Amino acid sequence: MKEKIAQIEELLVTELAVCDSLQALDALRVKVLGKKGELTALLRGMGQLSPEERPVAGQMINEAREKFTAMLEEKQALLKAQAQEAALKRETIDVTQPAAMPKAGCVHPMTLVLNEVVDCFTGMGFEVVEGPEVELDHYNFELMNIPKNHPARDAQDTFYVDDNIVLRTHTSPVQARTMLTRKPPIRVICPGRVYRADEMDATHSPVFHQLEGLVIDKDVTMADLRGTLNAFAERLYGKGITTRFRPSFFPFTEPSAEVDLTCVACHGKGCRVCKGTGWIEVLGCGMVNPHVLEMCGIDPKEYSGFAFGIGIERITMQRYGIPDLRLLFEGDVRFLGQFR
Amino acid sequence: MKVPMQWIKEYADIPVSAEEYQSKMIMIGNGVEGYEEQGAEIENVVVGRVVTCEPHPDSDHLHVTTVDVGEEELLNIVCGAPNCEAGILVPVAKIGAKLPGGIKIKKGKLRGVASEGMLCGGDELGVPVELYPHVGEKGLLIFNEEYPLGADVKPILGMDDTVMDFEVLANRPDCLSVWGIARETAVACGTKFTKPEITVQECGGDIHDYVKVDVEATDLCPRYIARVIKDVRVAPSPMWLRKYLNAAGMRSINNVVDITNFIMLETGHPMHAFDLSMVEGNHIIVRKAVEGEHITTLDGKQHDLTAGQLVICDAVKPSCVAGIMGGEESEITEKTTTMMFECAVFDRAATRVTSRALGIRTESSGRFEKGVSVKTAMEAMQRACQMINQLDAGDVVSGIIDIYPEPAQQQVITGSCKRIASRTGVDIPAEDIVRILTDLHFGVERDGDTLTVTVPDYRQDVDGEADLSEEALRVFGYDKIPSTLLRGETTPGGRSARMRLKDEVARYLTGMGFYEIMNFSFVSPKTVMKLDLGEDDYRLNQLPIRNPLGEDTSVMRTTLTPGMLNTLAVNMNHGNEGARLYEVAAIFDAENRTEENLPTEIQKLCLGVYGKEEDFFTLRGVVERLLGYLGIETTVEARGESYLHPGRRAILMAGDERVCCLGEVHPTVREEFDMPSRAYIAELDMEQLARLRKPMGAVKPMPRYPAVTRDLSLVMSEATQVGPLMADMAKAAGAILEDVKMFDIYRSAALGENMKSVAFSFILRGADHTLTEAEVTKAMDKILKVAAESHNATIRA
Incomplete structure (x- = not known):
């Protein structure tokens, strides 16, 4: 028996050595361990053995079966690994060739900037309100303390539809409408399109975008205005960017200020972008003129407030180094495709 | 407004550099565009005397000169x-001298004769005709x-x-006056503003013997002051002036x-001078x-006047457009x-x-439009007469005509120091408020927290406490405003x-490869x-702008489509292979007005695509x-719309409502x-989307x-529409139909002309059991039946 098992093992070893496919291996397994296989034949032949020999022979055969199974499995694992390796090699691609790109898309650069600005203020509890672009003179001018024949209403600056209707020259009429319909506390921002009769050139457009903010509450001061704008500056431009207030004049605010931000390009050291001053003019603001509050039905003795206005085009041009405003309105995908 | 610093310094000292002065003025609220150092480009040009002047031996127009510039040696200079x-x-521009335009004078030879410099004309030095006599003449400035x-020419020519x-x-x-700026200067620099003492020497006589003045339109002319000068001695002005x-x-x-x-420049009061001999009736x-x-x-x-325009007339005719420009006839x-x-003072709006x-826009009209103080007019008139004395330009006749029917009241404001400061967010002590207002020439009386403030005559802008806050703050310092959160x-x-809806649409569309564009609204x-479009289409009724920049921006748009088509064209013509674009913006419906009579503004969404990967179905899919x-x-x-291909356009309906037309x-x-x-375009209504959206x-349970x-x-047949066929088939199959997809369309000669195989x-799928073969067959039979009976579509043999 021992010899017979040794013969089978020898055969197995010989055949395993030349076996080079999973099919051949399977055939070998059948030949040795299958129902009609050689080891099974030995098992069948056990009947001829004496009862004393049988357990010994049975154990030998079982041990051999385990051993042969392990040998076959080992070979199978090896062959599988080889086959996979070959397949992987076959399937190798040039990973450096161009990818299949999904189409890219993006919102307009001014929407990118506007979204950031809006997020900054909504995070501080401001609510977005909107209003008509073709607006009553009453809201656009009268309630903003710009009476008839004020130089700011010059036909050169304002597009008129008729004596009472204009294309809004700022988003301030939305503030007026808000004050007339709501009770303080008011914290709103009004983004939108505005119109001025300027010929189109590299830095002017008859259509542009603004975001104005308005806060009305008890004891609102210019320090709150500065704090709000400082928070805005840091959020939009990063740490260390702060504001400089300069006295100015707007009919709807008193006191009024022109606000410069630390030049982002040089962090205030002075460079070409800021013309050496370290500051970039970004917005106008002030405390809401008591006359405006009164006209809009808010008691200036009880409430005070501030307002500010930001030009979206200007920030967009500064941020992305856009040399000519016309690019923003041309819609060429070679330009738009650069934004993300 | 341009002002030379020397003029300001006559009334308020400026102890700092121009640079520093500029920033001090800006920080108290006086904008400065910049400053120019006159004659900055001129260097080493001195006074010289031509000692000899001989013709050049080899030229018919050049001279060979020797010039004395106060040095030991005379200079040899060739001059043309x-x-x-x-x-x-x-x-004389000596060797090494610099002239305007970056010109540098070097030693040279002109037709063989050495030249050690250049004799200059006015134009070469950039001296305006009005500034120095003879400048305008050809050739040298003499x-x-x-x-x-050897003296520097710059101070002599008034360019220093x-x-x-x-x-x-x-x-x-x-x-808009030197005095105004000098007052601000004194506050900015911590110096003192001193106005000149004004005295007028009169020569007797009586103004009423020379002229009679009547103001009929007192509503547009609140004050009119006249004085008469006789024996006028018209002459050039002195150099300083x-x-x-x-x-x-301004031209002299x-x-x-x-x-x-x-x-006008010094006091801010525009003035006018009439030649009385040309004033008919001396009236x-x-x-x-x-x-x-x-x-x-x-x-x-020549100007045709319209009724109501304010004019200064003589007994017969207009001789001056009030506050704007004088007439030619009565000119000096x-x-x-x-x-x-x-x-005089004329109404702002009327002017x-x-x-x-x-x-006509003049320095005068500009000032009247912005507002000229009615109270300070007399001072300006007297100052003008003082100048007549000073320049010996005539004799001032005694007597003044001052028509001032309703003298303006002194503006007095009462306020609280606390409130004035609190509005600014800066703790400005009451003493500082008083000091600042006093420095700004306000009359101030303080009683505890209460201030009684008299506004200076020339400050028409100050009429409330908020204005006092600004005055106090701008001098105290805007830089002192702290930063506090709401x-x-x-x-x-x-x-x-x-x-939010626009954001959602943008997120979806940008994910689909669209770029947002922005077009003008007009x-x-x-x-x-x-x-x-059809004749009665509402989009033809466009809201016109009364004063447009030009015809191409003169009406408010009623649809976003033309703008989109233009932008697609721009991209095509710039050679871009393809584009997916969208715009969200308002259109203006002039027919349907709001309660306020404003046009209805509707937010629209417009999509436009072109390129080799695009067709009707890619856009409809999006x-x-x-x-x-x-x-x-x-x-x-x-x-669909008339601007679309008649065989490649469609309307998307949500129930009875039209949601989109595309094609x-x-x-x-x-x-x-x-x-x-080729390009494909669609327009939708954002407000409708907001209303219809669900x-x-x-979530539905997962199928079991x-x-x-x-x-x-x-x-x-080719004419059979696949859409309705699919809808009918789906309906016929009943509830067990989970989905139906079209995956191929095939045409061949074997099928026959005008036929297609789809x-x-x-x-x-069954919701609560596994479908039996019988159920499936029954559903498929129903599908085949409706296809054959309603759409003449039969199974392919």
């Missing part, structure tokens, strides 16, 4: 000027007075000052006219023009012997309206619903014509997916918009039983 002769005193040889360019804020017309006027950007005319301009009448009157102004232009000339000075109507009741904040009225994303189900109908741009329209390639409900898939190829895939 025709007026060069021995004895004259001229500016000094008309003696100056030391620094000219500040102030950007005066609209609320500070008082700063010419210098100041030139620096301020003669001493009398220059005085009126000088007074000045301030009245409104009547229709049909006309006037020829100083600039020689060398022959003038008796004249009348006018210092502005007339100035626009006549198309306090009080919190507000939820957030984006508007409209903005267009040419002709643009919409190119769309070939739109349908967008609508699906918003929970809006639609059906397709084969019809390929009509070839004729493409031609109109200069679009070389929020997503609870297996699905059965059956494919089917049906042959049908392949569908049906997915069937």
Whole structure:
């Protein structure tokens, strides 16, 4: 028996050595361990053995079966690994060739900037309100303390539809409408399109975008205005960017200020972008003129407030180094495709 | 407003550099555009005398000269000027001198003769004609007075000052004057403002013997002051006056006219001088023009006046457009012997309206429009007469006509120191408020917290406590405003619903490869014509702008489509292979007005695509997916707008409502918009989307039983529409149909002409059991039946 098992093992070893496919291996397994296989034949032949020999022979055969199974499995694992390796090699691609790109898309650069600005203020509890672009003179001018024949209403600056209707020259009429319909506390921002009769050139457009903010509450001061704008500056431009207030004049605010931000390009050291001053003019603001509050039905003795206005085009041009405003309105995908 | 620093310094000292002065002025609220150092480009040009002047041996127009510039040796200089002769005193640019335009003088030879410099003309030095006599003459500038040889020419020519360019804020017309600026300067620099003492020497007589003044239109002329000067001695102005006027950007005319301009610049009060011999009846009448009157102004232009425009007339006719420009006839000339000075105040709005109507803008009209103080007019008139004395330009006749029917009240404001400070957010001590207001020439009385403030006559902008806050703060320092965060009741904040919808649409579309564009809201009225819309289409009724920049931006758009077509064309013509674009913006419906009579503004969404990967179905897919994303189900109908290809356009319907029209741009329209390639376009209404959109409900349970898939190829006529066929088949299959897809369309000769074979895939599934073969067969039979009976579509053999 021992010899017979040794013969089978020898055969197995010989055949395993030349076996080079999973099919051949399977055939070998059948030949040795299958129902009609050689080891099974030995098992069948056990009947001829004496009862004393049988357990010994049975154990030998079982041990051999385990051993042969392990040998076959080992070979199978090896062959599988080889086959996979070959397949992987076959399937190798040039990973450096161009990818299949999904189409890219993006919102307009001014929407990118506007979204950031809006997020900054909504995070501080401001609510977005909107209003008509073709607006009553009453809201656009009268309630903003710009009476008839004020130089700011010059036909050169304002597009008129008729004596009472204009294309809004700022988003301030939305503030007026808000004050007339709501009770303080008011914290709103009004983004939108505005119109001025300027010929189109590299830095002017008859259509542009603004975001104005308005806060009305008890004891609102210019320090709150500065704090709000400082928070805005840091959020939009990063740490260390702060504001400089300069006295100015707007009919709807008193006191009024022109606000410069630390030049982002040089962090205030002075460079070409800021013309050496370290500051970039970004917005106008002030405390809401008591006359405006009164006209809009808010008691200036009880409430005070501030307002500010930001030009979206200007920030967009500064941020992305856009040399000519016309690019923003041309819609060429070679330009738009650069934004993300 | 341009002002030379020397002029300011006559009234308030500036102990700092121009640079520092500029920033000090800016920080208290006086804008400065910049400053210019006069003659900065001129260096090493001195006074010299031509000692000898001989003709050049080899030239018929050059001279060879020797010039004395106060040095040991005379300079040999070749000069081409025709007026060069021995004895004259001229500016000499020595070797190494610099002239305007970056010119540098080097040693050279002219036709063989060495030249050690250049004799200069006025134009070479950039000296304006008005500044120095003889400058305008051809050739050399010849000094008309003696100056030391070798002296720098810049002070002599009045080119040694620094000219500040102030950007005066609209609320500070008082700063459109040297005195106004000097007052601010004193506060900015901590120096003192001193106004000159004004005294007038009169020569007797009585003004009423010379002129009679009547103001009929007192509503438009609250004050009119007149004085008469006799024995007028018209002459050129002295150098200092010419210098100041030139620096301020005004031409010197003669001493009398220059005085009126000088007074305007110094005090902010525009003045006018009339030649009384040209004033008919020696009668000045301030009245409104009547229709049909006309006037020829100083600039020689004739203007037709309209009724209501304010004019200064003599007994017969208008001789001056009030506050805007004088008439040619009564202009001061060398022959003038008796004249009348006018210092008046005219209505802001009326001046502005007339100035626009006549198309005349002057330094004078600009000041009246912004507001001239009625209270300080007398001071200006007296200062003008003082100047007449000083320049010996005539004799001031005794007596003043001052028509001032309703003298303006002194403006007095009472306020609280605490409130004045608290508004600013800066703790400005009461003492500082008092000091600052006093420095700004306000009269201040303090009683504890209460301030009683008298506003200076020239400050028309200050009428309330908030103004006092600004005055206090701007001098105390805007840089002292602390930074505090908002306090009080919190507000939820957030984006508007409209903005959120736009964001959602943007997120979806940008994910699909679209770029957002922005077009102007106004267009040419002709643009919409190119769309070939029906006669009564509301989009033809476009809201016109009364004063557009041009025809191409003269009406508010009623559709976003033309703008999109233009942008597609731009991209095509720039050679871009393809584009997916969208715009969200308002359109303006002029027919349907709001309660306030404003046009209805509707937010629209417009999509446009072109390129080799685009066709009708790619765009319809984008739109349908967008609508699906918003929970809006639609059906397709084969019809649509006239600007679309009649065989490639469709309308998407949500129930009875039209949601979108889309399709390929009509070839004729493409031609109109200069679009070389095919393009596809769709327009939707954002407000309708907001109204129709449905929020997503609870999720459906995952299917528990297996699905059965059956494919089917049906042959049908080309005319058979697949959409309705699929809808009918789905309906016929009933509830067990989970989905049906079309996956192929096949045409061949074997099928026959005008026939197509369309392949569908049906997915069937039972909700509560595994479908039996019988159930599936029954459903497929129903499908085949409806296809054959209603659509003449039969199974492919």
